[in-house]
Amino acid sequence: MPQLEFWHFLPQFFWLAVCFVFLYVIMAFVALPRIGRVLTDRKHRIEQDLDGAERARADAERARLDYEDSLEEARDRARSIIGAAIQQAGEEGERRLEELDREIGRELEDAQRAIDEARTTALANLEGVAVEAARLATRRLTGAEASDEDALKALAAVREN
Amino acid sequence: MADDPSDLETRIAAARDTGKGGRTTGKAQASGYGMAVRMAVEMVAALAVSVFLGLWIDGELDTAPLFLVIFLVMGMAAGVINVVRAAGMMTRGSQRGPGRSEGDRTRGD
Amino acid sequence: MATESGHNPLEQFAVSSAVEFGIGDLDLAITNSAIWMMAATALVIIFTTVFIGRRSMVPGRMQSLVEISYEFIANMLEDNVGDQGRPFFPFVFTLFMFILFCNMLGMLPYSFTVTSQVVVTFGLALVVFIGVTIVGFVKHGLGFFKFFLPHGVPGFLAPLxxxxxxxxxxxxxVSLGLRLFANLTAGHTMLKVFAGFVAPLGALWILPGAIPMAAVIGLTLLEFAIAFLQAYVFAVLSCIYLHDAIHMH
Incomplete structure (x- = not known):
């Protein structure tokens, strides 16, 4: 095995040490800090961007909720106005109906009273006519003069039956 | 309006996850061949060290094969321990990786 | 990789001196192995610095490859060592990248595989071993010796x-260095053996040459996987040893 020839052990080890130490120094003080910085920079940047996106999303969400709230509010208001109008209109109608009712009732009463009056006067007239007719009939039949009282009495007796 | 903001939310969450979860834990798969090579290497190393130490002490104390035999026996035991330990550690090392919580891993050097 | 047939498949591992160099009596010649180490070092530096140059928000393909490597090692360290492993991130990253690039460079035809050299793999393993031991003693002082007596072992068993x-x-x-060395050496030797069959059989007839050719292609793919896997295993084991030194089991 050529790897076990002793003569090259020392020179190989020496150059291995040189290369390794050199590489370590470059890595530790130049390359790795730079890569690490690039990585953390990017991580922060992505984090920031994501935060921004999140914030924008939250804003949009809030705006949407606000919009929905105001929409709902407007709808509520419209509904209450319509309800109030309907109620108002109903009350008005009812009041008018009652008024009319009352008016009609009053007119009805007036009419009734007029009719009653007319009937009593008519009845009173009728009595007068009947008394007159009874006296006339009495005179013609008997030739006697009947007094009003008698005629009235007779009339009442007739009406009894 | 209905351009669903909930979809955006999941997308942002997904973007965050990819930023974190990208772990590459290379797992040395323990094939039969690999296991055999590992054991052979470990035992040969144990043998080499114990023969070297045994012969050296025997030479110093002029006790010829006594320490060689002692070291050979102990070396085999140590070799077996190393094989078992290395196998256990390799699997532990690779299993521990993905299961752990991703705390603040700012490696800002 | 497929050079002239009939060559010894181990010849690809031969180290030869390219530039003579030394300090006093010490021979520090720049060997072909050292040249490929330098090439790997240079490529890692280019890979990790050039493509990251423009600080673009959307990374290009190469830049994201660099970033993936960074996070891959960072996660490996975090998973195996925890927060206290952070100071060792540059070390583990360097270790992984150096081994990975040496392994990958070894896949090029006519190249030299640095990580098939015993000195190199054991040298790296020794660096990890000594480093981890120092970390253990710095962290726990002489209490680190308790590491050698696991919890729950009865006192009378301690001497054993x-x-x-x-x-x-x-x-x-030893096992850390040996594993890398053995995997790379075995793989490349096998590749060389099969590649050695392609030319003579192919000269005979096209069909028999195609069979080892297919084997070579399959083995090459397998070797790429092993090149990555071994760099990964080396780094993971280093992390585990680091974990032991910091947390004592």
Missing amino acids: VIPIEILSYLIRP
């Missing part, structure tokens, strides 16, 4: 358990 634990600790760097 402690030497075995110490031995097992000493075996770690």
Whole structure:
């Protein structure tokens, strides 16, 4: 095995040490800090961007909720106005109906009273006519003069039956 | 309006996850061949060290094969321990990786 | 990789001196192996610095590859060591990238595989071993010796358990270096053996040459996987050892 020839052990080890130490120094003080910085920079940047996106999303969400709230509010208001109008209109109608009712009732009463009056006067007239007719009939039949009282009495007796 | 903001939310969450979860834990798969090579290497190393130490002490104390035999026996035991330990550690090392919580891993050097 | 047939498949691992160099009596010649180490070092530096140059928000393909490597190692360290492993991130990253690039460069035809050299893999393993041990002692002082007596072991077993634990600790760097060395050497030797069959059989007849050719293609793909996997295993094991030194089991 050529790897076990002793003569090259020392020179190989020496150059291995040189290369390794050199590489370590470059890595530790130049390359790795730079890569690490690039990585953390990017991580922060992505984090920031994501935060921004999140914030924008939250804003949009809030705006949407606000919009929905105001929409709902407007709808509520419209509904209450319509309800109030309907109620108002109903009350008005009812009041008018009652008024009319009352008016009609009053007119009805007036009419009734007029009719009653007319009937009593008519009845009173009728009595007068009947008394007159009874006296006339009495005179013609008997030739006697009947007094009003008698005629009235007779009339009442007739009406009894 | 209905351009669903909930979809955006999941997308942002997904973007965050990819930023974190990208772990590459290379797992040395323990094939039969690999296991055999590992054991052979470990035992040969144990043998080499114990023969070297045994012969050296025997030479110093002029006790010829006594320490060689002692070291050979102990070396085999140590070799077996190393094989078992290395196998256990390799699997532990690779299993521990993905299961752990991703705390603040700012490696800002 | 497929050079002239009939060559020894191990010849690809031969180290030769390219530039003579030395300090005093020490021979520090720049070998072909050293040249490929330097190439890997240079490529890692280019890979990690050039493509990251423009600080663009949307990374290009190469830049995201760099970033993936960074996060891959960072996660590996976090998973295996925890927060206290952070100071060792540059070390583990360098280790992984150096081994990975050496392995990958070894896949080029006519190239040299640095990580098939015993000195290199054991050197790296030794660096990890010594470093981890120092971390353990700095962190826990002499209390780090308790590491060699696991919890729950009854006292009378200690004289048996402690030497075995110490031995097992000493075996770690050897197995770490040996694993990388063995995997790379075995893979490349196998590739070379099969590639050696392609030319003579192909000269005979096209069909028989196609069979080892297919094997070579399959093996090459497998070797790419192994090149990555071994760099990964080396880094993970280093992390686990680091975890042990910091947390004592």
